[in-house]
Structure formats: structure tokens, C-alpha cells
Amino acid sequence: MKLSSEPSVADSFSSISESEEKDFTLQDGSRVAVIGGGPSGSFFSYFLLKMADAIDLDIEVDIFEPRSFKRCGPGGCNHCGGVVSESLVQILAAEGINLPRSVVQRGIESYQVHMDVGDVTIESPAGEQRIAALYRGNGPREGADAPLESFDGYLQGMATEQGARIVRKLITGVEWKEEYPHLMLANGEERRYDLVAVAAGVNSNFINLLEDLPDDFEPPRTTRGYICEFRLSEKDMLKTLGKAVHVFLLSIPRFEFAAIIPKGEFATVVMVGEDLDQELVHAFLQDPVVQRCFPTDTAPCVCSCSPLINLGARKRPYGNRVVMVGDSGITRLYKDGIGSAFRTGKAAATTAVFQGVSKEAFAKHFWPTCKSIVNDNNVGKVMFATNTVFKHSRITRRAMLRMAQREQAKTGAKPHMSSLLWNMFTGSAPYVEMFRGTFHPGFIGNLLMNLAVSIWPARNSKKVDEHG
Amino acid sequence: MVSGALGKFYVDGEVIIRQGNTGDSMYVVQSGRVEVIQSSETGEQHLAFLEAGDFFGEMAVFEKEVRSASVRAAGESRVLKIDKKTLLRRIREDPLLAVNLLKTMSHRIRYLNGEVARHKDTHL
Numbered sequence: 001m002k003l004s005s006e007p008s009v010a011d012s013f014s015s016i017s018e019s020e021e022k023d024f025t026l027q028d029g030s031r032v033a034v035i036g037g038g039p040s041g042s043f044f045s046y047f048l049l050k051m052a053d054a055i056d057l058d059i060e061v062d063i064f065e066p067r068s069f070k071r072c073g074p075g076g077c078n079h080c081g082g083v084v085s086e087s088l089v090q091i092l093a094a095e096g097i098n099l100p101r102s103v104v105q106r107g108i109e110s111y112q113v114h115m116d117v118g119d120v121t122i123e124s125p126a127g128e129q130r131i132a133a134l135y136r137g138n139g140p141r142e143g144a145d146a147p148l149e150s151f152d153g154y155l156q157g158m159a160t161e162q163g164a165r166i167v168r169k170l171i172t173g174v175e176w177k178e179e180y181p182h183l184m185l186a187n188g189e190e191r192r193y194d195l196v197a198v199a200a201g202v203n204s205n206f207i208n209l210l211e212d213l214p215d216d217f218e219p220p221r222t223t224r225g226y227i228c229e230f231r232l233s234e235k236d237m238l239k240t241l242g243k244a245v246h247v248f249l250l251s252i253p254r255f256e257f258a259a260i261i262p263k264g265e266f267a268t269v270v271m272v273g274e275d276l277d278q279e280l281v282h283a284f285l286q287d288p289v290v291q292r293c294f295p296t297d298t299a300p301c302v303c304s305c306s307p308l309i310n311l312g313a314r315k316r317p318y319g320n321r322v323v324m325v326g327d328s329g330i331t332r333l334y335k336d337g338i339g340s341a342f343r344t345g346k347a348a349a350t351t352a353v354f355q356g357v358s359k360e361a362f363a364k365h366f367w368p369t370c371k372s373i374v375n376d377n378n379v380g381k382v383m384f385a386t387n388t389v390f391k392h393s394r395i396t397r398r399a400m401l402r403m404a405q406r407e408q409a410k411t412g413a414k415p416h417m418s419s420l421l422w423n424m425f426t427g428s429a430p431y432v433e434m435f436r437g438t439f440h441p442g443f444i445g446n447l448l449m450n451l452a453v454s455i456w457p458a459r460n461s462k463k464v465d466e467h468g
Numbered sequence: 469m470v471s472g473a474l475g476k477f478y479v480d481g482e483v484i485i486r487q488g489n490t491g492d493s494m495y496v497v498q499s500g501r502v503e504v505i506q507s508s509e510t511g512e513q514h515l516a517f518l519e520a521g522d523f524f525g526e527m528a529v530f531e532k533e534v535r536s537a538s539v540r541a542a543g544e545s546r547v548l549k550i551d552k553k554t555l556l557r558r559i560r561e562d563p564l565l566a567v568n569l570l571k572t573m574s575h576r577i578r579y580l581n582g583e584v585a586r587h588k589d590t591h592l
Contacts, residue, residue, distance in 0.1 A: 051564070087554050087558075089474060089548070090548070090549075090550040090551065090554050090555065091554070091555070091558050091565065093496040093523075093548050093550060094494075094496070094523075094550055094555055094558075094565060094568060094569065095565065095568055096521065096568050098496065098498060098520070098521055098548075099474060101472050101473045101499075102472075103472075104472035104473065104474060105472050106472055107472060107473055107474045107475075126549055126551070127476065128474075128475055128476035128548070128549060129473070129474050129475060129476070130474060130475070130548065130549070132472075132474060133472075134472075264472070343561070343562075346562060346564075347562070350562075350564060369561065369562075372561065
């Protein structure tokens with residue numbers, strides 16, 4: 001008889017009793033420290049306190065965040081492209097979290113794909129604005145006069161409404177005493193906690209302090225991204241970029257992915273890739289395809305940064321009384337980092353409240369959520385590798401463009417390529433779902449037909465070139 | 469300021485979901501007000517007004533039945549559609565997501581119980 005690998009209700013109860021024996025459960029008066037007040041820290045705190053309240057558990061939550069998200073520029077920024085995916089907007093709404101108009105700088109209704117062979121606009125399959133372009137902090141440098149409200153600040157407000165306290169003190173060390181984590185603060189204060197949730201991303205020095213913990217927390221692999229904010233009048237911004245995110249499939253050497261995201265009076269240029277440097281950034285911004293879409297040489301760049309981006313998973317993002325959420329632990333490859341912060345933050349909070357804070361509890365109830373992201377990222381790597389091959393050939397670029405253009409122009413056409421591009425760029429669906437879609441006979445048949453059609457013009461133009 | 473709102477804009481009186489139609493999504497009101505109405509042989513009956521943060525059409529996510537009522541915009545409103553597939557996929561990973569929906573459905577059952585009791589009182 002095949003036994004189910006799914007945990008049974010009895011398993012859940014046995015894990016509770018195991019945790020209780022070792023006193024690894026949160027009880028009335030338990031104290032939880034959350035390191036970092038970005039989305040993962042705020043989601044974790046919000047759900048932890050909400051679920052604790054639901055079972056009449058009285059716990060204290062301290063969010064350690066030295067920055068104020070009311071400040072413009074680097075001082076209040078979390079260095080991110082600032083797009084909340086279609087799937088996360090829907091899930092947040094189902095959770096009762098509706099992003100206010102003051103936080104959403106632009107509701108996105110389409111994605112425009114730009115290539116040297118042409119452009120195609122892919123409309124939202126739902127026919128409505130379900131992607132939010134926003135600022136994590138209070139906007140870029142020089143944005144003090146713009147009507148902005150920080151996304152991270154909004155989420156932090158949700159957590160404090162549930163009872164979390166913001167502690168604006170610097171942590172200088174983490175020590176382990178009698179099986180409890182102690183935080184050492186810059187003012188000499190020492191605080192003991194029952195659980196420490198690390199939500200400090202990959203750009204914080206706090207990550208280095210974890211080396212002092214007894215467990216081996218191997219950090220995730222990272223690379224550098226590039227983010228730049230350009231300012232135009234809102235009218236000009238609408239005229240040039242509209243309500244679309246603009247993405248680029250270019251054959252510039254070492255180029256992987258870039259997008260321009262409209263946000264009120266600003267546009268955020270985001271570049272990611274494993275081999276990104278100033279030369280590549282310059283080549284991209286000066287590329288004729290980019291210039292055709294957005295005048296990066298005339299619009300002033302008011303703020304830029306080159307943050308670290310999580311590229312892989314921490315091998316074990318948990319231990320006894322320690323759990324890592326969001327970028328500090330595991331995130332989706334290149335896409336939907338805020339969605340990963342939500343998923344891992346909520347999974348960690350659920351585990352801590354209902355199953356306990358032991359390594360075993362996190363392994364059994366938190367790790368499956370992380371593992372599903374890891375497995376999906378492995379498929380994502382295959383998808384991005386295939387995309388790299390496709391965008392480096394003019395014939396395949398032309399075939400992709402032609403297929404997507406025809407699907408968008410024809411009412412009722414099955415949007416094989418459009419769905420793939422939409423999901424790849426928006427991060428709205430798991431990579432595994434996109435991968436399955438590429439095996440659909442309709443996708444393969446249409447792609448082959450468009451490849452065949454795309455080869456002929458290439459041959460003809462080659463002949464013309466040869467004969468002058 | 470250009471709209472940073474999410475969802476779809478509906479003008480006054482525009483039908484968002486129609487009674488008797490099949491559906492594969494639920495909706496959350498983002499701004500404005502919508503009216504829930506039910507048609508019968510005796511005519512059209514007003515059931516409720518819903519405002520920002522309220523959701524409707526959730527029965528289609530859990531049952532394969534046609535819409536039991538129509539919902540139309542009462543003034544200009546913005547409504548966000550939630551796909552059944554997106555919601556059920558996430559509920560599979562995180563069953564607690566359904567708790568928020570259950571809470572609202574529980575409130576509605578409580579309200580309906582009160583209505584039934586009032587109806588019985590007036591007819592006895």
C-alpha cells in the first residue's frame with residue numbers, strides 16, 4: 001500500500017506535542033523580533049499577530065527597522081523595481097488587503113515587448129488593471145513634492161495596527177544564550193527573544209551577524225541589479241509609456257532582462273543579469289530600440305542604485321527559534337519578490353503560531369512553501385536559458401513577435417505566445433505552468449509555422465544584401 | 469493626478485455580473501458602490517449595496533452553479549476581479565487564505581438567518 005506523503009491531521013497534533021515538550025511553542029508573553037521592516041517583515045508580523053489574536057495568544061512583536069519609509073531617496077528606499085504582480089494583487093484582495101490609490105502609482109493594463117524587429121503590446125488577459133507599479137520607499141530623490149505613499153510604509157502600518165512595535169535601534173550583534181537568541185543593540189541594551197525572524201533582505205549588514213549563530217546558515221547566491229529613476233511630467237510620461245510596463249528583448253552581448261515601469265511623474269528602469277556593469281547599462285540606455293521607446297538621454301536621471309539581488313535559495317532558512325523570510329531566505333528567480341515575501345512571511349507566521357518555533361516545526365511546515373519556490377525556480381532557469389537562446393537569433397525574435405502580434409490582433413485566438421510572454425514578464429504564474437504551456441500542440445505548431453515564415457524574409461533580405 | 473487605482477472602472481448602472489450566467493471569478497469592490505439585485509417572476513428585488521473592501525461572486529469559486537444574483541455599479545465604481553484558478557491554487561498552498569472568505573460568508577449566513585426569522589415572524 002502506498003502511503004501518502006501529505007502530513008495528516010494526526011501528524012500536526014504530534015508535532016505540536018513534540019514542540020511543547022521542548023518548550024518551542026509561542027505562549028502568552030512570548031517575544032518575537034523581526035529584523036527588517038520591508039514587505040516580508042511586515043507580512044510576517046501582520047499574519048503572526050492576526051493569527052495569534054484569533055487563538056487568543058498574547059505575544060509581543062518588535063520590528064527592527066532603522067529607516068523611515070517617509071523619506072525620499074536612498075534613506076527610505078528598499079531598492080526594488082516596485083511591481084506587485086497580478087496574482088499577488090488578487091491574493092491580497094482576497095485577504096482583505098486592498099492597496100489604496102495613494103500607494104499605487106500606476107495601475108498597469110498591458111506589457112509592451114520591444115525588439116529590434118518590432119514591438120508588440122500584450123494586453124492584460126483579464127482586461128483590467130491588476131498589476132500595481134509603486135514605490136517601496138517614499139519615492140526617488142527629488143520626489144518630495146510628488147504625491148507618493150510608500151508601499152513598505154503602508155504594510156508596516158498594517159503590522160503596527162495589529163500591535164507590532166517599530167524599534168528604530170541598530171542591532172550590533174546576535175548571541176545565543178541558554179538556547180535563546182539575544183539581540184545586542186548599539187546603545188548597549190540586550191534583549192532576549194523566543195523567535196527571531198530575519199527579514200533583512202540581502203542588502204543588509206545584518207546577514208553577516210548570523211555567522212555568530214550556532215546553526216550553519218549559508219547565505220543565498222546574489223548578483224547586482226541596476227535601478228534608475230527618470231523624471232518627466234506626468235503628461236509626458238503618459239504620452240511616452242502609457243499604462244504599460246515596457247520590456248526589452250535585445251541581442252546586446254551579456255544583456256539578460258530590462259524593463260521600464262511608469263509611476264506617476266517617474267519611470268523606473270530596472271536591469272537584471274548575472275554579468276551587469278556600467279558598460280552594459282550604458283549600451284542598453286543608448287540602444288536605438290530603448291531610445292525609440294523612452295528618451296533616456298533627455299529625461300533627467302534623479303536617483304540610481306545597484307542593489308544585490310537574490311539569485312538562489314538559502315540552503316536551510318530556519319533553525320531553532322530562527323526563521324528567514326523573503327529575500328533573506330528564498331525568493332522567486334528575477335520575478336515577484338514581493339509575492340515571495342508574502343508567501344514565506346505568511347508560511348513562517350502560520351508555523352510559529354500553530355506548530356511552534358523549533359527547527360523541526362519549520363522543516364515540516366515552513367520549508368514546503370520554500371521548496372515549492374526552489375523547485376519552480378529550477379524550471380525558471382530553463383525558461384530564462386531558452387529565452388536567452390531565442391532573443392539572440394533574429395529569426396526566433398521575429399517568430400516570437402509575429403506569433404504574439406497575430407494573437408493580439410485576432411479576437412478569440414488562443415494566446416499561446418502572449419500568455420507565455422505575459423506570465424514570464426509579469427511573474428503572474430509559476431514557471432512550471434509556463435513550461436507546461438510550451439508543450440501544448442497549439443504552441444508548438446504555431447511557433448514552427450512562424451519560425452518557417454520568419455526564415456524566408458531573412459533569406460530574401462540576405463539575397464538582397466548579397467546582390468547589393 | 470492620474471489614476472493609480474486597480475481593477476476595472478464601471479459607470480453607473482453598468483452590469484458587472486449577471487444572474488443566470490456561469491462565472492469563474494469573484495470580485496472585490498475597490499472604490500464606489502455596487503448594488504446586488506435578484507430578478508424573479510415578480511420583478512427585480514434589491515438585496516444589498518456593497519462598498520470598498522466588500523466582495524461578491526464568491527459562490528462561483530466554490531460551486532459550479534450559475535450566478536444567483538446580478539451586481540451592477542451604483543454610481544461610478546472600480547472593481548477588481550479575482551480568478552478562480554489563482555485563488556484555488558493559493559488556497560491549496562495556504563488553506564488559511566480561505567478563512568477571510570469564510571468570515572464574510574459566515575456574516576452573510578448570520579444576516580440571512582436574521583432575515584428568515586423576521587420573515588417568519590411577519591407571516592405567523
